[in-house]
Amino acid sequence: MEFVIPLLALIGVIVVATVLNKKFPRIPLALFQILLGAMVSWLPFIPITLEFEPEVFMVCLIAPLLFGDARATSRKELWDFRKPILYMALGLVLITVLGLGYVIHLLIPSMPLAAAFALAAVLSPTDAVAVKSITQGLPLPSSLMPILEGESLLNDAAGIVSFKVALAVVLTGVFSVQSATFNFIIVSLGGILAGLICGFLFVKLRLSLRQNGFEEVNSLVAIQFITPFVIFIIAEELAVSGILAVVAAGIIHGIERDRLQQTSTKIQMTSSTTWSVLSYLFNGFVFVLLGFLLPEVVRGLLESQEISIAVVLGFTLLISVGLFLIRYIWVYALYRNFVAIEGHEPHGEADNVSRGRYALLTATCGIHGTITLATAMSIPFLLSNGSLFPYRNTILFISAGVILLSLLFATIVLPLLLRHAAEQEVEEKDFMSMQEATQYILQRTIQLLDAESDNDHKRATFRVIRELEEQRRMMEEGKASKLSSSVLRKLQEIGREAEMKKLTQMIEQGEVSPQLMTHYPVINEPQELYTVRSNLRRIWFRYKMYWMKKKLKKLSGAQLPPKMASRTKELTAFVEEMHRVKGELRQAAIQAIKQHMTPDNHYEALFMIQYYARKQQSSLSEEEEANFMDMVGEVRLRSIQLKRDLVQNLEESEQITAATRLKLLQNMNYEEMLLLDPA
Structure with missing residues (x-):
């Protein structure tokens, strides 16, 4: 020691x-x-x-x-x-x-x-x-x-x-x-x-x-x-x-x-x-x-x-x-x-x-x-004869x-x-514009992800690369490269209200249990708070969500006392029900955001629609879908880290201004926020 x-x-x-x-x-x-x-x-x-x-x-x-x-x-x-x-x-x-x-x-x-x-x-x-x-x-x-x-x-x-x-x-x-x-x-x-x-x-x-x-x-x-x-x-x-x-x-x-x-x-x-x-x-x-x-x-x-x-x-x-x-x-x-x-x-x-x-x-x-x-x-310390x-x-x-x-x-x-x-x-230096820097970062991130992909993550990597390619095409078509926090929050509110309205209708029609009305907003509310949290608190929050899912899976397969087993069964059924209705709720959110899309909020609206759309369920089984989405989440987080590294490289090589760097990192924070799926 x-x-x-x-x-x-x-x-x-x-x-x-x-x-x-x-x-x-x-x-x-x-x-x-x-x-x-x-x-x-x-x-x-x-x-x-x-x-x-x-x-x-x-x-x-x-x-x-x-x-x-x-x-x-x-x-x-x-x-x-x-x-x-x-x-x-x-x-x-x-x-x-x-x-x-x-x-x-x-x-x-x-x-x-x-x-x-x-x-x-x-x-x-x-x-x-x-x-x-x-x-x-x-x-x-x-x-x-x-x-x-x-x-x-x-x-x-x-x-x-x-x-x-x-x-x-x-x-x-x-x-x-x-x-x-x-x-x-x-x-x-x-x-x-x-x-x-x-x-x-x-x-x-x-x-x-x-x-x-x-x-x-x-x-x-x-x-x-x-x-x-x-x-x-x-x-x-x-x-x-x-x-x-x-x-x-x-x-x-x-x-x-x-x-x-x-x-x-x-x-x-x-x-x-x-x-x-x-x-x-x-x-x-x-x-x-x-x-x-x-x-x-x-x-x-x-x-x-x-x-x-x-x-x-x-x-x-x-x-x-x-x-x-x-x-x-x-x-x-x-x-x-x-x-x-x-x-x-x-x-x-x-x-x-x-x-x-x-x-x-x-x-x-x-x-x-x-x-x-x-x-x-x-x-x-010593010579060959033993002296200092x-x-x-x-x-x-x-x-x-x-x-x-x-x-x-x-x-x-x-x-x-x-x-x-x-x-x-400094007077003669020509810095990258926000749009040029964003295009460069997207292109390099696509190249790096493609180079890193292996057989296990090939499908997940391809999906993320396709999303990045879509963003890059939007940039080439002249779409704005700056995300407005106020507009994003407003669209988040519109999407949440649409989800709750759709959920209310489903409860009134007897399609789902009334308990969802109480628990669904509580589980999804942390997404709004995510942007204002420190990095450590964000990491801690993600860890808690991950731990809850793992614990629930473990309990569902364990031998428990009758009362606890019944409670666990109810909780598992509730989670499965919520997972089942999420697709319809998110589709309602997408329709509401599309109805509120204007030329001024076009980029933010597309960004939110992409977020909801990529969480829609596929033809895979529930377990396969969960494993696949875990891989996609890993690749998405990796893409954000690569983007941050590229921003740092651009700053160190003095190709972007401090203001551009701040805007780019802010956009990446929003991307990280939208990756969170605590349910």
């Missing part, structure tokens, strides 16, 4: 931080995660002492993170921008490790040179995920983000390989330039080769299984999930770079992703969703862990008395400035290689930047994050400090640097 409780607490913090980031988007998600992680560490019931095996930390965090990033990387952009990416990922890393390593050794003479190189290697990787969280909505030069993403992927590998070489020197105490260079080359090339071979074999395995009729999606995705762990372990056992191996394997799996996209969208979607969730958790876990361990790092530094807090804070600031200057000078000197990309044409206000401004933006975007902390945490690793607490403190400073600096400076271009872009 000493490990499980902190782990659950950290996962909870990741979710809370995401909620806060949505509320205050200008503050980077990583800062929320660090701050909340630090707050959790002070809770009395959370054990603060966590010990990680360096090897476990590397294989469980770094390997899947880099594999997921490599898998999602655009190989076209990686190739198009190969020259600047290699300059940043290899050349800059080498300059940083050597140059900054000597600077750190001069600042802290008692720190072994190899340990200083190890610290410099820890600080060389950058974090494109953190950059994206800060620059969301800000117009960077079009060539910069692909370069930053490619750099982040490859300099992670280069930095970690450099770190492991330096770490080996610290652990063994043996250093030779020739030996270190040779080792670097062998480890790097060997890792790439091992990753390509193993990645190809895993891809071949999965594709072969599919070609032989094995279509179990979860098993195929599970094989992909274990891939980075297995490849990392194999590469490390071969004494080559496990990190470069998983990066190479990730790129190979990107090729498989494209091939799968042409043959099975369902597998592609499941795989993408799985890696999206894992990447979200792993990235968040590292930043939360940074905040969680900050108090322990400070306490360890104070107890070890390696260096005073005031001095190490000054060194952290100087090292951060040194990293920034090295990066700025490097980009400034190689500026033409960054902007003169064959096949890439600059466009927009954001691309009209000077040499110095481009270098300033690139240097500011050199944010350090996940890999920096993960690599620092992998430093062992030199300045381990200092290295951890400086690493954490550089991460925080780079995040804060970018958060403050980037919006200021890009403010003018952002204002210009």
Whole structure:
């Protein structure tokens, strides 16, 4: 439990931080995660002492993170921008490790040179995920983000390989330039080769299984999930770079992703969703862990008395400035290689930047994050001779400090640097109209549902797709795309009055029992309240309705005392009677709504008629109809969730305004309301 409780607490913090980031988007998600992680560490019931095996930390965090990033990387952009990416990922890393390593050794003479190189290697990787969280909505030069993403992927590998070489020197105490260079080359090339071979074999395995009729999606995705762990372990056992191996394997799996996209969208979607969730958790876990361990790092530094807090804070600031200057000078000197990309044409206000401004933006975007902390945490506590690793607490403190400073600096400076271009872009941006967004969402939802359908839900999916196609045709014919809440409520009232009028007639004619007049409105009334309920209360209401149905079925088949059995029989008969008359009541509601249809409420009336019509009974038996409608309900709810996801994607890509987003989500809330059938 000493490990499980902190782990659950950290996962909870990741979710809370995401909620806060949505509320205050200008503050980077990583800062929320660090701050909340630090707050959790002070809770009395959370054990603060966590010990990680360096090897476990590397294989469980770094390997899947880099594999997921490599898998999602655009190989076209990686190739198009190969020259600047290699300059940043290899050349800059080498300059940083050597140059900054000597600077750190001069600042802290008692720190072994190899340990200083190890610290410099820890600080060389950058974090494109953190950059994206800060620059969301800000117009960077079009060539910069692909370069930053490619750099982040490859300099992670280069930095970690450099770190492991330096770490080996610290652990063994043996250093030779020739030996270190040779080792670097062998480890790097060997890792790439091992990753390509193993990645190809895993891809071949999965594709072969599919070609032989094995279509179990979860098993195929599970094989992909274990891939980075297995490849990392194999590469490390071969004494080559496990990190470069998983990066190479990730790129190979990107090729498989494209091939799968042409043959099975369902597998592609499941795989993408799985890696999206894992990447979200792993990235968040590292930043939360940074905040969680900050108090322990400070306490360890104070107890070890390696260096005073005031001095190490000054060194952290100087090292951060040194990293920034090295990066700025490097980009400034190689500026033409960054902007003169064959096949890439600059466009927009954001691309009209000077040499110095481009270098300033690139240097500011050199944010350090996940890999920096993960690599620092992998430093062992002891050397091979049993003595403490030199300045381990200092290295951890400086690493954490550089991460925080780079995040804060970018958060403050980037919006200021890009403010003018952002204002210009907002003036020129062409957002989707409400009708265009609705048509796009309907079309994509139809495609996604069709791709997800399986044999068990094929009929139900076809029915829902047909409903969506009808909505789409109405949109193409120019029908309004906005649902009016007041008009919908009025039509609901008309439909309910028609149902009650028809029910009264049936009771007067002796067709049904009078009890229905009392119970039918009570059972159906929650539909009107559904729109004003919170999400949690809606879910709870649906659960209660589901539970009541299940309990009634269970009681009807159980051996009960005579009195209870009689009561259950009466209740079952009542429910069956109500189910029998519903078709006539709903038909009456449809006729009443048609009579009140006008050009002004045409769309809302059709929407309500569609709701009543799709609940009409079919030729199936009652049990078959119930099972079928359960499936249809599942698919409808899935379609609404897909629509909400698409709205979020449109908002994040800034293709719709906040007002359009609100209207779209409001319409989806009404759709969800009309799916409720509590009887």
